Amino acid sequence: MTDAAELKRRTAELLAAHPPATTGRADFLKARFDAGLAWVHYPEGLGGLGAPRSLQAVVDTELEAAGAPDNDPRRIGIGLGMAAPTILRYGTEEQKQQYLRPLWTGEEVWCQLFSEPGAGSDLAALGTRAVREGDGWVVNGQKVWTSSAHVARWAILIARTDPDVPKHAGITYFICDMTDPGVEVRPLRQITGEAEFNEVFLTDVRIPDSRRLGEVGDGWRVAQTTLNNERVAIGGMRLPREGGMIGPVSKTWRERPELRTHDLHQRLLKLWVEAEVARLTGERLRQQLTVGQPGPEGSGMKLAFARLNQEISGLEVELLGEEGLLYEDWTMRRPELVDFTGRDAGYRYLRSKGNSIEGGTSEVLLNIVAERVLGLPSEPRTDKDVAWKDLAR
Numbered sequence: 001m002t003d004a005a006e007l008k009r010r011t012a013e014l015l016a017a018h019p020p021a022t023t024g025r026a027d028f029l030k031a032r033f034d035a036g037l038a039w040v041h042y043p044e045g046l047g048g049l050g051a052p053r054s055l056q057a058v059v060d061t062e063l064e065a066a067g068a069p070d071n072d073p074r075r076i077g078i079g080l081g082m083a084a085p086t087i088l089r090y091g092t093e094e095q096k097q098q099y100l101r102p103l104w105t106g107e108e109v110w111c112q113l114f115s116e117p118g119a120g121s122d123l124a125a126l127g128t129r130a131v132r133e134g135d136g137w138v139v140n141g142q143k144v145w146t147s148s149a150h151v152a153r154w155a156i157l158i159a160r161t162d163p164d165v166p167k168h169a170g171i172t173y174f175i176c177d178m179t180d181p182g183v184e185v186r187p188l189r190q191i192t193g194e195a196e197f198n199e200v201f202l203t204d205v206r207i208p209d210s211r212r213l214g215e216v217g218d219g220w221r222v223a224q225t226t227l228n229n230e231r232v233a234i235g236g237m238r239l240p241r242e243g244g245m246i247g248p249v250s251k252t253w254r255e256r257p258e259l260r261t262h263d264l265h266q267r268l269l270k271l272w273v274e275a276e277v278a279r280l281t282g283e284r285l286r287q288q289l290t291v292g293q294p295g296p297e298g299s300g301m302k303l304a305f306a307r308l309n310q311e312i313s314g315l316e317v318e319l320l321g322e323e324g325l326l327y328e329d330w331t332m333r334r335p336e337l338v339d340f341t342g343r344d345a346g347y348r349y350l351r352s353k354g355n356s357i358e359g360g361t362s363e364v365l366l367n368i369v370a371e372r373v374l375g376l377p378s379e380p381r382t383d384k385d386v387a388w389k390d391l392a393r
Contacts, residue, residue: 002040002051004058010049011037011062020068029071029105032063038071038104042088046100054287071106074337078148079103079110083156086226090173090214099154099175109336111152112230113143113176113200114223118393120145121361123158124167124220125391128202130159130174136208137161137174139182142201145358149185149198150334152178156226157207158219163389170388171219175211182206192350193330196338228298230359238286239279245309245348246275248341249316259319268319271312278304299365300373306355306362309340313349320345 018031032038033047037059042048063070073080080103087099102108119126128141139159149155155176162170176183182205187195214222242250253260253268282301317324327346340348356362370376383391 002049002055004055007037007040007049007051007055007058008062010035011059015063015066015068020066025069026105026107028069030101032068033101033104037063039084042100046088046096047104071104074339076103076106076109077337078112078152079108079154082112082226082230083110083154085229086156086173086213086222089225090222094210095175095213103154108153109148109151111146111149111155111178111200112226113146113149113155113157113202114226115145116142117144120357121364123223124171125388125393126158126160126171127393128157128159129163130161130172130207132161133206136206137172137212139174139176139202139205139207142199144188144197144199146185146198146200147196147358148336149178149200150187150195151336154178155200156213158223160388161219162217164387165217166385167383167388167391168220170217171223172216173213173219173222174207175213176202176205176207177211180205180207187332187334189332190351191353192347194333194335196335227360238282241276241279242272243279244275245312245316245340245352246272248345248348249312249319252316252319256319259321264315264319267315271308271315274304275308275312278308299360299368302359303362303365303369306352309348309352309355313345313352316345317349324349 014032014035014037018028020028023031029038036044036047036049038047040048040051040056040059041053043050071080084100084103087095087103091099099108103110113128114123114126116126116128126141128139128143130137130139137159139157141159143157146155155178157174157176158171159174160170161172164170178185182203184201184203186199186201188197188199189195190197213219249268250272253264278301281304285298285301324345326344327350328344338351340351343351360368367379371378
């Protein structure tokens with residue numbers, strides 16, 4: 001069984017064979033994956049060693065101390081946090097071998113084609129159609145709020161393959177090549193002035209059946225793996241104390257005593273404590289993940305993440321007064337990642353408004369927590385046994 005001592009030995013061997021100072025970044029990351037030190041809990045041959053997930057920190061600590069490059073996880077977060085665990089669980093061996101290595105090394109960026117203009121909160125009502133044609137599928141439809149679509153090579157996609165059954169039953173899960181004919185990506189400018197989100201139009205896009213994940217019609221179950229991991233990735237990220245949004249406002253409080261008031265002090269103390277509680281809860285959630293798949297607890301963490309970000313950023317703008325109303329740049333850009341802490345207070349205030357929408361709206365997540373964590377009765381559903389084609393739209 002692989003233990004901490006064995007992982008340290010393997011890491012030392014990797015560093016000796018591929019010194020970070022003289023090895024190119026891409027070459028080092030490929031060597032790390034091949035050595036099983038990418039995500040140690042994955043199977044051998046797929047970037048891991050079948051070791052406990054909790055031992056990943058042993059490898060990361062050793063590599064960080066040696067100055068080794070990482071795979072820029074914020075840029076490839078959708079691939080790492082959502083696509084990879086879904087491919088690992090439902091993909092064929094050929095799919096795992098093809099997609100996981102370039103996904104982890106960052107050679108190929110992934111995006112997520114789930115939400116639609118008429119199916120955001122009610123994702124199962126999606127209308128993008130995939131029709132079987134020979135040994136593949138022809139897909140037509142529109143997706144929206146797609147982060148990183150403008151830089152992505154691959155996408156995880158859910159589409160309706162049977163309109164004659166209830167909405168949750170007629171969905172199938174695919175991998176879509178974003179460079180294929182018929183895939184059109186349009187920028188979606190946000191309140192920040194940037195367009196990190198996109199609209200994606202799919203017109204007669206042909207997807208071979210070899211890029212299907214799971215069984216035909218079983219896409220909703222496959223998508224649950226993606227969605228559960230997405231909420232953990234967003235709300236349960238590892239942070240140091242005063243990491244995330246609480247860091248900049250705490251720094252301003254310490255360095256700018258002339259801005260302080262008693263009321264702001266009380267509000268900052270309350271939010272600081274809540275941010276620390278959320279951080280420690282995230283640590284506990286990650287420990288739970290070492291013994292199983294993510295559950296509905298991730299929805300609670302994502303809820304807390306959104307609320308805290310919005311309240312903290314609002315407090316920061318109030319603390320700064322007139323300075324908080326300034327905004328550094330309204331230039332239309334298409335960034336590859338979201339950088340909350342590296343920007344000004346105005347950006348944080350505006351961008352955090354999207355936190356209660358992306359990755360599952362807060363309203364939907366409240367339902368999940370109520371029903372699956374607290375065990376409360378579910379809301380009445382009149383569409384449960386109605387074929388999708390017969391639903392009012």
